[in-house]
Amino acid sequence: MRRKVSLLALLFTLLIGSVASAHDDHSHAGEHNEAHTQKDTPEKVKGFIKHHLKDAHYFELFHGAKMPLPIIVWDEGIKVFSSGDFKKVEVKEVRGADSTITFEKLGATDTVAKDAKDYLYESVNANYSIFHGKILDAKHADLQLKLNKEGKKKLISHSALIDFSVTKTVLMTFIICVLLFLAFRGLSTSYRKGPIPSGFGRLLEPLVLFIRDDIAIPNIGEKHYKKYMSYLLTVFFFIWFVNLAGMTPLGINITGNIAITLSLALITYLITQFTANKNYWGHIFWMPGVPVPMKFVLMPIELLGTIIKPFSLMIRLYANITAGHVVLMSLIGLVFFATNLFSFGAFFGLTLFLGVIELLVAFLQAYIFTMLTALYFGAAVEDHHDEH
Amino acid sequence: MTIPNIVGAGLIVIGAGLGIGKIGGSAMDAIARQPEATSKIQTAMIIAAALIEGIGFAALFAA
Numbered sequence: 001m002r003r004k005v006s007l008l009a010l011l012f013t014l015l016i017g018s019v020a021s022a023h024d025d026h027s028h029a030g031e032h033n034e035a036h037t038q039k040d041t042p043e044k045v046k047g048f049i050k051h052h053l054k055d056a057h058y059f060e061l062f063h064g065a066k067m068p069l070p071i072i073v074w075d076e077g078i079k080v081f082s083s084g085d086f087k088k089v090e091v092k093e094v095r096g097a098d099s100t101i102t103f104e105k106l107g108a109t110d111t112v113a114k115d116a117k118d119y120l121y122e123s124v125n126a127n128y129s130i131f132h133g134k135i136l137d138a139k140h141a142d143l144q145l146k147l148n149k150e151g152k153k154k155l156i157s158h159s160a161l162i163d164f165s166v167t168k169t170v171l172m173t174f175i176i177c178v179l180l181f182l183a184f185r186g187l188s189t190s191y192r193k194g195p196i197p198s199g200f201g202r203l204l205e206p207l208v209l210f211i212r213d214d215i216a217i218p219n220i221g222e223k224h225y226k227k228y229m230s231y232l233l234t235v236f237f238f239i240w241f242v243n244l245a246g247m248t249p250l251g252i253n254i255t256g257n258i259a260i261t262l263s264l265a266l267i268t269y270l271i272t273q274f275t276a277n278k279n280y281w282g283h284i285f286w287m288p289g290v291p292v293p294m295k296f297v298l299m300p301i302e303l304l305g306t307i308i309k310p311f312s313l314m315i316r317l318y319a320n321i322t323a324g325h326v327v328l329m330s331l332i333g334l335v336f337f338a339t340n341l342f343s344f345g346a347f348f349g350l351t352l353f354l355g356v357i358e359l360l361v362a363f364l365q366a367y368i369f370t371m372l373t374a375l376y377f378g379a380a381v382e383d384h385h386d387e388h
Numbered sequence: 389m390t391i392p393n394i395v396g397a398g399l400i401v402i403g404a405g406l407g408i409g410k411i412g413g414s415a416m417d418a419i420a421r422q423p424e425a426t427s428k429i430q431t432a433m434i435i436a437a438a439l440i441e442g443i444g445f446a447a448l449f450a451a
Contacts, residue, residue: 214431312439312442312443312446315442315445315446315449316438316441316442316445316446319442319445319446319448319449320441320445323445323448364434364438365438367434368434368435368438371435372435
């Protein structure tokens, strides 16, 4: 009975899909601006991808419900204002002598070529504007750009203010941290009643034990693993939940931001350096068991290795997640290009397949990061074993 | 997206594919020899694959 129902559901979906695409072809034949729509849709897809990957000063729940987030800048004192204060202003470039460019507001009847047009966001109440992502303490009339030798425009009149604002990434990191705290607090308080946890903690306990038994103890050893367990657990669950949050259509991209992965890798680096024992430093500077000339050759390589290992952690996580997002969103954009049922089904199936792989990648990257971190910690607290 | 960039990206993919393929192959051989060590071999395979993919991605970003 259940199999018949699912088969019927599949046939129904395919039927609807074929009817829908046939209707679409008919309407395309009617209009003759197909070339026009084909030309700017790739740019629309690129803009859609950029919008999802980049950080923003507002939080868009769905198209039309924008929640402005506070902007906190340092401009001789902390200034806080809401990003809803900023309105888009279209300007046209005015080329002056000596290849400097200033801006003039675009009037209602001005028609300017596309590459002489630009826009910036200006604050209505205060004297700030956002130009290409930088917050400046001037409005469009005071800005000056210069065209340098490669033909790129550089802002010469003002420099960006230091930006501490609560952007979309920061807000979602806070929310996920609060969720993690609540979930694990529930687990730890449920241990007061007895050795078996109750509630949501029952889901988390096997995962915690997995990290302790399969990642921490084999790599760090029985003697020292307890010191590092809290950091390993934090890193694992943070990266995993943040990657999963990136899979939602809200456009959250936390580990795809190199600053976040940089800080995680930096903390790993600092912990290994500050809790390492004599054997670790001995292995770097004076590797035992090799002839003396080799020790001098190995020393700079080992020193570089201490920096490169956390650096590779950062790059691996950032590149995996960003590449996954870009591929997934390009495929979703590609679905709109499909003109017949077969290509639509193929792209849709590929997107679904890649989405499921992305879920695996979310877990895998968290596991790899945690495992390599535990490996580096283990190398830092290794006991001395006699060299053969 | 110039031609040298694309050729470089292709070479990187060839390198990463060969490396991970070799690891996967020897992992399969090892599992066939000793099926009860499957989980250990699987873990080691995943770790090695992630390391190689890390280099691959880093190079891909530079290209």
